[in-house]
Amino acid sequence: MTANEHAFDFTHEREFIGYGMNSPDPQWPKGAKIAVSFVVNYYMGAEFSPEYGDPGSEWLFLDLPRVRPKEGGPRSDINESMYEYGGREGVPRILNLFKKYGLKYTWNISTQALEKAPYWARHIVASGAELSCASKRYIDYMNVDVDSEATHIAEAVDSLQKLSGDATLPHGWMVDRRSNVSIRLYAREHAKRGLPLLYSSDSCSDDLPYWTPSPLVADGQPDTGLLMLPFSYDTSDFRFNAYGNGWSSPKDYAEYLRDTFDVFYDEGLAGEAKMMTVVLHPHIIGRGGRLAYFEEFLQYVLSKPGVWIARRDEIAAHWAKQFPYHPTSAFCQTKQEPC
Template identity: 25%
Template sequence: MTNTGENRLYDYSPITERPPLDWPGGARVAAYVGLNIEHFLVGRPSTSIWSGTSHLDPDALNHGWRDYGTRVGIWRTIASLDRHGFRASALLNSDAVRHYPQIIEAGMERDWAWLAHGRTNSVLHTGMGVDEERAVLADIVDTIAGATGRRPRGWMGPGLTETHNTPALLAELGLEYVLDWTSDDQPFPLNVPGMLSVPYTLELNDLLLFSNGTTGPEFVRMVKDQYEQLHADSEHGGRVMALALHPFVTGQPFRAKYLDLALEFLAAQPDIWLTTSDEIAAHYRSL
């Protein structure tokens, strides 16, 4: 697909003009946790808590902050997910397979959904020709499948990045949906045969919220507000609520209890379907 300046990947569809979307069991909101499991390179500028050292090699300040997530933070997050009955949608860098086998094992024990999330979050998924990208995507998918015993069905690019060819190349590999286009509260078809967009979130995303000064109690209030509005909207058809988590952010000790309170609230709602992005895509496709 070439760049014409127009979005040819999907068509405009106002949510007010669609047939009602029904979730299993009469649920009104389908909720999932997008758990980012990422590997970062020491010598490459990446997600940072302070940009003042991000150009250094090594950047001990920022790399150590990110590494806290896979060493410590994710285990707090897993305990909270388990406590409230959430299966994660694991957004997995393929490089993480080699570096963090204990996390892969923990996810397999819990039957997480495994999504391809590029190779590493230190390198955006862009600037490739078709043949190069086809080979890169095949390697990412094969690596994740080899480690988990299951080929990923979904994709989210590092930094939500794609080329104009990514969805079609993913479809060639048997993937069924992407999370990169955060433009809706419901799944919708792309203009690529067999491919869907499933809602993700940049707004209810711990990395962006807490980087902008959100406090723990404010985070809990936002989760409640998001659910309550989507529940009200769902009078006209089911909605999707995504909660994006990074273990080096909400896995910090002083934030962990607020994540737990947010998950406790969601798990207590009678009209919610606690699910994965895989199951959301499969149910939508079944309709």
């Protein structure tokens, strides 16, 4: 049985109201008007490739627009070399940039990728960044059977702990190309190990963290809730290499980030503070011209008072403390009165 054939057993009722007109005050530390979260997706070496038994080479988010390789065709060396650039040049540039400004951030790891370059594991750990988990591979898990995905998740936890030397990891997940069962599968793995699951970022549905009922209730386990820290594709650098509506220049990207920040910052000044998430990829933002304009955005953010730049596990811990889980008020449970 494939993931798609019984995925709907594992999803919550859709929620279209959220916080409605009563957005909570996040009470960000030191009265901050906005929380900013930078997430670096590390998956170079975990993407599709015939090297790993896949039917073709990865074709998403490359600098050279290409026709999708035929299934069963040869490896695309040029495609793979663009991902290799992320490790060779992008990773050190990002590490150096965030070190330069002393900023906290999160690396979201596809563990097979870091296994191929453990050299970077110790540098990422030494940077003080959080290591969240993106599962073992950077592949479309909607096309992977449930048992295989569960195995990947278990192997990813083992690998991340070994690579980082931290047996408490991961605190959070963002599979990104997830299936409808991914969240429940990694929640199960954490429960099996007695490993706290602080948050999931496998959602794009809000600009604030929010609670949902635990995905393990259907397994007969107590409802301790699951905190969602949403992310968004609109502020991701992937749009440099996306088909259609993407960034025509690094200046466009920096301007959009600045405009988004300004809107959220103004909402914070008005008493409705938000969380802004910026997702980065070493093989994309790691190009020199792009990183230069991104640095200008960082400088702009740092010029503003009342900004909390934090790791995702720090944001999750803060939210859980200020707004503990309550099953009757969790999303997918709150019944709003009609207008």
